[in-house]
Amino acid sequence: MNSPSSSSSSSSSSSSSSTTTTTTTTPPNSNLSIWDLSYYINLWNKQFTEPDSSEETRKTVLRLTERFGETHPAFRMASYNEAVSFAKSKFKFLIVYIHSSQHPSSNSFCKEVLFTKEFKEFIEANYIFWVCDISTSIGLRMCNLLEVTTFPALSLICCNNVPGLTTSSQPVRLELFQGNQLSTKQSAMTIIRTSASHYEPSLIAAKSDHDLREQDRFIRQEQDEAFNQSLKEDQEKERIRLEKEEQERLEREREEKEEQDRINFQRELEERKQRKQKLFINEPKQKQQNGVDVTKLVIRLHDGSKLQRNFLITDTIEFVMDFIDTHIQEPIENYVLSTHYPKKQLSNLKSTLKDEGLYPDSVLFLSEL
Numbered sequence: 490m491n492s493p494s495s496s497s498s499s500s501s502s503s504s505s506s507s508t509t510t511t512t513t514t515t516p517p518n519s520n521l522s523i524w525d526l527s528y529y530i531n532l533w534n535k536q537f538t539e540p541d542s543s544e545e546t547r548k549t550v551l552r553l554t555e556r557f558g559e560t561h562p563a564f565r566m567a568s569y570n571e572a573v574s575f576a577k578s579k580f581k582f583l584i585v586y587i588h589s590s591q592h593p594s595s596n597s598f599c600k601e602v603l604f605t606k607e608f609k610e611f612i613e614a615n616y617i618f619w620v621c622d623i624s625t626s627i628g629l630r631m632c633n634l635l636e637v638t639t640f641p642a643l644s645l646i647c648c649n650n651v652p653g654l655t656t657s658s659q660p661v662r663l664e665l666f667q668g669n670q671l672s673t674k675q676s677a678m679t680i681i682r683t684s685a686s687h688y689e690p691s692l693i694a695a696k697s698d699h700d701l702r703e704q705d706r707f708i709r710q711e712q713d714e715a716f717n718q719s720l721k722e723d724q725e726k727e728r729i730r731l732e733k734e735e736q737e738r739l740e741r742e743r744e745e746k747e748e749q750d751r752i753n754f755q756r757e758l759e760e761r762k763q764r765k766q767k768l769f770i771n772e773p774k775q776k777q778q779n780g781v782d783v784t785k786l787v788i789r790l791h792d793g794s795k796l797q798r799n800f801l802i803t804d805t806i807e808f809v810m811d812f813i814d815t816h817i818q819e820p821i822e823n824y825v826l827s828t829h830y831p832k833k834q835l836s837n838l839k840s841t842l843k844d845e846g847l848y849p850d851s852v853l854f855l856s857e858l
Contacts, residue, residue, distance in 0.1 A: 542568040545625040553588065553620065557604040562612035565619045569627060572619040573660050577648040580696040582685055583660070584616045587632055589623045589640040594668065598641035602674045611678050615685070635662055642667040643677070645684055651695040654688060663688055758820060765811045773799045784848035788813060790855050791824065802848045807838035813855060826853045 543566075550564045565572040569585075576583040586603065589595045602608050612618050621628040623640075631637075635644045645664040647654050655661045664684045671677045773783045781801045786809065788796040796816055800809060806826060814821035826835040828845075829852060835845060842848060 540626050542627040543571070545627050546619070546621060549588065549620055549622040549625060549628070552590075552622070553599065553604075557599045560606055560609055561604045562609045562616075562618040565617055567619075569619060569621070569631065572617060573646070573648045576617040576646075579617065580649060580692060580699065581615070581617050582663070582688070582692070583646040583648050584612065584618050584681070585631060585635065585644045585646060586618065586620045587623060587628060587635070587637055587640070587642045587644075588620060591623075592640040594672075595640045598671055598677075602671060602677050603641075605674055608674055608678065611682075616681075635665055637665070637667060639668040641671050643671060643681070645681065645688075647688065647692065649692065649695055649699075651688075651691045653691050762815050766815045768808075769798075769812050769815060773801055775799060782843075782848060784842055785850040786842075786847065787850075787852045788826075788855060789852065790817065791857060800842055802843040803841055805838060806835045806840050806842070806845065809842070809853075810838065823858055824855050825858055826855055828852075829854060 546564075546568065547566055550566060554561065565575060567575070572583060588599070621631050623629060623632055632642075635642070637644075643666045644662055645666070646660050647663050648660045649655070650658050654663070666677070666680055666684075670680055775783055775785065781803055783799050784802050785799050786797070788798075788809075790796065790813070796813065798812060800812075810821050810824075810826065813824075813826075817824075827833060828835070828847075835853070842851075847853070
């Protein structure tokens, strides 16, 4: 933690409380009080362990509330670093209380100041409050870090990067209140209020700058979101347009292909009919032709019209169908010939007229399949 008043304290704060390595401190002289001796013994013992600071805080709060009651400022039930982060997010000063149950003044402070309704309301209205005990590892580290020399001890800490108060993102100890400065509730609140009021304008200005930056960031974020939403909508419209164009293109291609297939089919059909017409240029006479009997067929078409022609009795049903094919527009494959009496479909195209008994004459009917 940095101190605004000295460079030596700045160098001692290069790391947060949770990462500060505990070192053995040699007593300055042999004339130690009981609580001083307890401090150094605990310091020696605690350097070999690294308990969880959040759990130490929880246990410290539990011991204090069991002894002094539930009327107290809202203790931040977290590690020191977490308390710093929370105070930073709220743009409030953090007040750290270091308790020593071995020091009689600490117990008096808790009873007469800390665990009172007035002090509770004063702290909760203005500050974030965090507590530790010198009997814990984190308490020892904080005692060294804040340069505490007697108890009770309260420290006013700035957690935000405030021009004029801090030079980095590390928390800075602004003030240390200890011993007789905290002898009464009124004196404690007065000294805290007076000291904090000296630094509050800088913190308020920093918060205002932060709020403006956040407002600008929020506006930019809203603009970016609006732009991205508009871009997304435009991209969706473009996707729909391209999809529609692709569907229309495929539909045009399908229709063009169908039309081309129809034209090709009609061309092939017409060419086929023309080839077949050549087969029926010469019609057999009613009598025998080249020793083969001739039969006369009357064919009623599906539209009510009729065809009449002579065929050789050796001609096949298929040959008759080819003749009909030259006189209708539709493909002959869609039709079938049948007799009226007896009712019979002439489905065997290779069968001759003689085989089907269609001589010396017959009436046939063309119907759709």
